[in-house]
Amino acid sequence: MKKIMNCPVAAFIATFTLSAIVLAEEEPKEALSPNQIVEEASVEEWVAIPTEDLLVMRLAPDAEGNPREVIIQLMPAPFSQGWVHNIKLLAREGWYDGISVNRVQDNYVVQWGDPNYDNPESDGEKKTLPDGLKVMGEDEYTNDEPLKNLLTTTLTIDQEWWHKDSYGKSSGHFRGWQLGYSDTQWWPVHCYGMVGVGRNLSPDTGSGAELYTVIGHAPRHLDRNIALVGRVIEGIEYLSSLPRGKGELGFYAEDEFDKRTPILSIDVAADLLESETAPAGLTYDYEYLSTESETFAKYAEARANRRDPFFILPAGGADICNIPVPVRSAPNG
Amino acid sequence: MKKIMNCPVAAFIATFTLSAIVLAEEEPKEALSPNQIVEEASVEEWVAIPTEDLLVMRLAPDAEGNPREVIIQLMPAPFSQGWVHNIKLLAREGWYDGISVNRVQDNYVVQWGDPNYDNPESDGEKKTLPDGLKVMGEDEYTNDEPLKNLLTTTLTIDQEWWHKDSYGKSSGHFRGWQLGYSDTQWWPVHCYGMVGVGRNLSPDTGSGAELYTVIGHAPRHLDRNIALVGRVIEGIEYLSSLPRGKGELGFYAEDEFDKRTPILSIDVAADLLESETAPAGLTYDYEYLSTESETFAKYAEARANRRDPFFILPAGGADICNIPVPVRSAPNG
Incomplete structure (x- = not known):
């Protein structure tokens, strides 16, 4: 890819300022692609992920x-912290080790968890969940819809790049995430690669033992209906290219259980780095x-x-999920 | 899935008419899912695809x-008919037989064509294109942007379900397709499974020898920049689950050419049905x-x-690509 080192921006902003006139006297510059623009970002514009x-x-x-x-970035406060607590607990208890990918529905989601949980075709024993898990919305179970208050967050954000979208609300970017909003309420949205918490019918809110990621067109109708807890930042192709399940909702049917992909382990990266058996030079x-x-x-x-x-023709707009947040391995990582 | 045979609609329309009152005296009905609503469609509401x-x-x-x-439905008039002409010609000449899937880019496209065409890493000979192909925009090459006039169509449509979307334009459904529009101009949009014509930099408009389909979030920035010619209506999972290419833009790199999926044949369904060797009972x-x-x-x-x-919370809207047009095998097919 060509890299234009000087005036990377001036070439694509329609303006009649002095710099545009100066440019006109130079060789014509090609407008930069979004990726090329990102390559020009200064070191200070990148934010380390803990x-x-x-x-x-x-x-x-x-x-x-x-x-x-597969590397998953969990959402920081103030979003979905109860579920994030549970997920880290499950990871640290080793609970996820040995579960599997049980559902791959084309243009929708890949889902992983205990294959014997909530799967009528399996007759194995369910894994016992560890102590200490939060039951999100427990205090509100009486109103039959505990999730409603848990899936949005009150925030005051002053952002320029917020647009009305097709979902009757607005959306934009904030602290590294794609969010929807209405009035003072904010919530993460179901873009490609986002990770959420499987649940049964309300009032169940999901524990975090069953997780899924989006592998198709953004199913934004799930926004504010299921908890989102993070996003895949590396290795999504290992999930999105798995064979689709032939059972209902893309679950692997009884005659294709051998297609379930075993999950060897899910760990918090910080723990792997601190482990005595960590290979030299391991970084995340x-x-x-x-x-911003x-x-x-x-x-x-x-x-x-x-x-x-x-x-040949700029679109004049983009939906929030078509503007993913650039993530990279740190240059010295 | 549950099927509610009586009053399938009344349960989810907020209304204070007599039927709602009658319903209140019966058992409460569950609102139908979109798929359940489609299951209730009358025979007359389905349109046969030639x-x-x-x-x-x-x-x-x-x-x-x-x-x-993989079954692909080509777009009917008035859209992209020059390319559709070329594609049928290439299919009927047997030109596609023996080509391969050469590019699988995650969350973007799967692309197939002659592996020796426009691929710097291949040293085989290009296949010769047959006579009779149209060069779309040939007469307008002088203006350097022949595609601009070819990718939109002037139509007068009176539709209720047209919404302003995030792309600065409006979009909706018409005669079985998802379209975008602005003023009197209309164009097909890049939803999941749509099939388009690969091309080089403008003024090239693409012949139809190189095709791609969308396997991720709708890349709507491609609308009105590349010709769309149809959509995959069956078997998309065979393409979307292929291993991703490690080369630039998701092309298979030199050390993974063995991952290219051979394409045995691409035929017009009508020809297969008329063939003397057609198996008994073959239908499409x-x-x-x-x-409408x-x-x-x-x-x-x-x-x-x-x-x-x-x-627990209806979204209040949906983008055009999250409202795919239901397609099915005909019940007696």
Whole structure:
């Protein structure tokens, strides 16, 4: 990919300022792609992700013996913290080790958990959940809809890049995440790669023992109906390319249980780094582009208005899930 | 799934009419899911898809020897007819037979064509294109942007279900397709499973020899920048679950050419049915739910406002790609 080192921005902003006139006397510059804009971000615009917020999920190796590691970034406060507490507890108790991917529904979700939980076709014994799990909304069970108050958060945000979207509400980016909002209420949205908490019918709110990730067009109708707890930041392809289940809702049917992918372990990255058996040089250094940075604003604008050479007509807008937050391995990581 | 045979609609429409009062005296009904609403559609609301508009793409069998057949519905007039002409010609000339899937980019597209075309890592010979292909926009090459006039269509449509979307334009359903519009101009949009024509930089408009389908969140920034020619109506999972390419843009890199999936054949369904070697009982009878039908309006409303038992809060809207057009095998097909 071409890199234009000087005036990377001026070339694609329609303006009649002095810099535009100067540019006109130089060679014509190609407008940068969103990825090229991100490459130009300064070191200070990247925000380190705490390893305490990262889950490392190891799937069984693929048919050729290649390892498959999926990295999940858990949401920081104030979102979904009760479920995040449970998930870290389950990871630290080793509860997830040995569960499997039991559901792969095309253009929808991949879901993993105890294959003997809530699966009428399995006759094995359920794994016992550890002590100390929070029951989210427990105090509100009487009103039959405990989730309603748990899935949104009151925040005061002053952001420029908030747009009315097709879901009757608005959406935008905040502290590294894609959010929806209405009045003073905010919530994470179901974009590709987001991770949520499986649940049964309300008033069940889900414990965190059953998790899923989005592998298709954003199922935004799930927003504010299920708890989102994070997103896959590496290795989503190991999940999205799994064979689809032929049972109802994409669960693997009884004659294809062998397609369930075993999950060897899910750990908090910070624990792996502190482990005595950690290999030398092990790191989990990831960072996201600050959604409050100047470069992010340019990137988001360019996602909505592609002017790089392939494009002949900028769209004039983009939905929130078509503006993913750039995440990378830290350059020295 | 539960099926409520009486009054399937009244239960989810907020109304104070007599029927609602009558319902109140009966057992409470659960609101229907969008799929349940579609199941209640009358026979007359389904529209048969001409087999002349269907492509049958046979991939090489999977690792276990299972056949993989992908059915593509080509767009009818007035959209993209020049490319559709080319694609049928290429299919009928047998030109596609023996090509392969060369690109699988996660959350984006699967692309198939001649592996030796436009792939710097391949040193094989390009397949020769047949005579009779149209060069779309040929007469307008002088203006450097021949696609601009070819990718939109002037139509007069009177539809209720058209909404402003995040792309600065409006969108809705028309004659079985998802469309975007602005003023009197209309165009197909890049939803999951849509099939488009690969091209090089403008003024190239693509011949139809290189095709792709969307396997992730709708890349709507491609709308009006590339020709869309149809959609996958069956077997998308054979494409969406293929291993992702490790090369640039998801192309299979030189050391993984063995991951390219061979395409045994692409044929027009009507030709297969008329073939002397057609197996007895072969059919390609598909139909879509009329987007102008009463049931479709209810279905679309329910996609935007889920009230079936799992949901606690209807979204209040949905983007066009989250309201796919129901397609099925004809019951007697």
